Amino acid sequence: MQFQSSPEPIPGASLFLSVGERRVPVILVRNLRARRYVLRLRHDGIARVTIPRGGSFAAGRAFAGRHASWLARQLRRLDEQPRQPALWQLGAELLFRGEVVRLEAGSNGSAGTVQVGTECVSISDPSADLRPAIEKHLRRIAERELPPRVTELAALHQLSIRRVSVRNQKSRWGSCSRRGTISLNWRLIQTPAFVQDYIILHELMHLRQMNHSPRFWREVETACPEYRTAELWLKQHSDLLRG
């Protein structure tokens, strides 16, 4: 368990706590009315530390670090919580490749299709929740597009991978096993291409460094100079993972 700060911190986006294999974003908030340090895990998976009057950011960080096992338990609970997805109906907006798209009735005049940006999705009942059909469609796109990109970037960086799997994960964008299996969240297809590339490169760089040490981050920065912007984008859209 350790903290990492980016060399040039983005305000509010630079702090992460390693909890097991996860990197949990941490926000430190000063509250003059607070009497003690308080750690909370938000529903979007961001940890929030309240710093009381007279407290310091350093002590706030240390406080979160001391409660990492509590955070790990809360993260597990969050994972196990049944998702209560918002209903997706015509007119609803969602992210696809980093752009907000509105769900429109199919332009080909057929009642059984919904237009999602450039994608035309077949559905059986246009008045029902469109989410299952659309998620399935987006997941298929992710399964088609993400693994070849991993192969491409791995080759570029002369890394060998065993397998790429595209999965439905509620609390992480990707992971990398010691044996060289890269797992990616299908929801990456909802993020812009540079964010997809960052997550893929992040996981690939774990083949060189199985940790989040400064050396690991130097590898990430060399492979993906815009990684901080990508981290910030992900932080600002962390509700994507929660659905």
Ligand SMILES: [Zn+2]
């Ligand atoms: Zn990592």
